Amino acid sequence: MRRDHTVTILCTAFVFLALAGPWLPQWAMFIMTVAFARGLVVLGLLLLLRAGLVSFGQALFYCLGAYSAGALGRFFGVADIFVEMAVGGAVAAATAFVLGFLLARYRGIFFGLLSLALSMILYGLLVKSEALGSTDGFNILPSTLFGLRPGAEWVRYAVLVSAAAVALAAALLVHRYLDTPLGRLAPAIKDNEIRVEYMGASARRAVHVKYVIAGGLAGIGGALAATAVGHIDPEMAYWTTSGEFIFIAILAGTGNVAAPFVGALIYGAIHTMAYDLSPNTWQLSLGAALLLLIVFLPEGLWSLFSRYVRHS
């Protein structure tokens, strides 16, 4: 059996980023922080995809996490980044737990569209909520770190390292989970639910658990995006946001827990460059990139890496 270096690679990458961070330009720090936020959502999507479920509605939890973080600052004056992420994740996970009773019954296109519909309900509610800024949303207080307020030039770095630390923890936990009997159930559910039931496990319950984990991760990602960007609005729940996450998941592949973060970073880079090249038709470049990818790398960018490892 091939040795798994995921843990070493992830930890090394984190240390490298933490050390090199202070020399990075501010814009790069921003792109990377947002990539960690999106990567967390896609990490959750990876769990669902492995079980054969495509959620078109992860934006629901992403937005819930962001608004929970925003509400903490707006109504309680709390702006600590870790508290925001914890609350954002908890609110999203709790919502996923409740919705999971409904969603875990569905598969395929029904699961996808139902999750999309739920996220659009949140979008509709937020657009109508004057107290939460309606379509304009509202601004987020500048982040503090365990009660400390880093100097202006250090804020981005502090947020980036916090994001990287949370992403690392999440990736390691999911990696571990995927290696347990429960985690290994995912491809089995995708292949044959009848057999899963007849081996003594509840496929519905397993899907429910994965949905809650995915929701919680998306909530943490949303809270992180909110603090990084400094502004939230209902667009975060719009279906195109969910589409972005699926885009990243396809771009990255589901082969490894590091893939979502690499994918999110590349997506961020393509997005930024495309926008820079042609602000009005950036979607065209993004679409072309996805098209090329599906044709030439149907299993995502990660397959390049795993192919390389297999050959060496």
Add this chain to the structure above:
Amino acid sequence: MSVILDAQGLCKTFGAVTAASEVSAAIEKDSVVGLIGTNGAGKTTFINIVTGYIKPDRGSIAYEGRDITRLPPRAITRLGICRSFQIPQLYGSLTAFDNMMVGIGIVLRNAGLAGYFSRGAAPVPGYGRPAEEVAEHLLGRFGLLEERDRNAQVLPGGARKLLDIALAMVAKPRVLLLDEPTSGVSSQEKFGMMQMVLDAVRAEGVTVLFVEHDMEVVSRFAQRVLAFYDGRIIADAAPQAALAHPEVKRYVVGQRA
């Protein structure tokens, strides 16, 4: 011998079709029972009711004195009644070995020996050995070691059948229901395969019910035969007596009495 499985007055209709009509049978522990009958006679329905896939309209099933009539398949599996399928139900994209490991993982999980972050290194209940060893052991028992690393969906038909049965053995059942274990296997190979399956299964002390269309296989391997016709059991006896029963001859074997 004590009764391990007791079906009483099972009835089930699907619209105008009677799939089970007053089906009663007491299965003795450690016996090997053959279920025979033409297609649509109610054999698979009987298996589906016993394993909880179909709920009967009337009647009950007791397993070791406990009523299991309304339990879902996973609960019945956990109690020790497992099955194989006429069309093998495998995890097609996984290797034969990983198919076993998924099953063993569920067993560990149900025994509280694996959780969200524990890989389940404990010995597998009923086998007292680590997961990998149990997987190898069972694959070996069913002659599947050569197919260990091949994906289930590309295995030949006979191997798929055997893997399906091996999967059913993972939970260390006390009762095993085999739905046409030798269908799709050439008539020359049938006896060898059935012998291997029964050897593997009986070594673990399992009560076996198997559906079979080949009467030679039935008379060689079954100790008792339940003959189904039109949702009813028309004969319940030792193989020779059951096969000599006039209704069985007429409706199942296809000879004029």
